[in-house]
Amino acid sequence: METVEQLVSFNHILVQLIGGTPWGFTLKGGLEHGEPLIITKIEEGGKAEQCKKLRVGDELVNINGSALYGSYRILKITVRR
Numbered sequence: 001m002e003t004v005e006q007l008v009s010f011n012h013i014l015v016q017l018i019g020g021t022p023w024g025f026t027l028k029g030g031l032e033h034g035e036p037l038i039i040t041k042i043e044e045g046g047k048a049e050q051c052k053k054l055r056v057g058d059e060l061v062n063i064n065g066s067a068l069y070g071s072y073r074i075l076k077i078t079v080r081r
Helices: 004-008 047-051
Strands: 012-018 025-030 035-042 059-063 074-080
Touching: 012 047, 035 047
Parallel strands: none
Antiparallel strands: 012 074, 025 035, 035 059, 059 074
């Protein structure tokens, strides 16, 4: 678990993508791999590129305020950079 000091040393950005999947980005890592969840690719013309906030290398730290499962029409993401 990270300390407050570690969390505030990064930029946290709230992103909201609307309209359902596909979201337009590719991820690597995750809890099952014991690694942070990192954006490895942003699809040209996709929702992630159009929002102009996400970058390759961003770490997803929160998705919809809950666990990573289910189907969503609106995706709210907090990333750490």
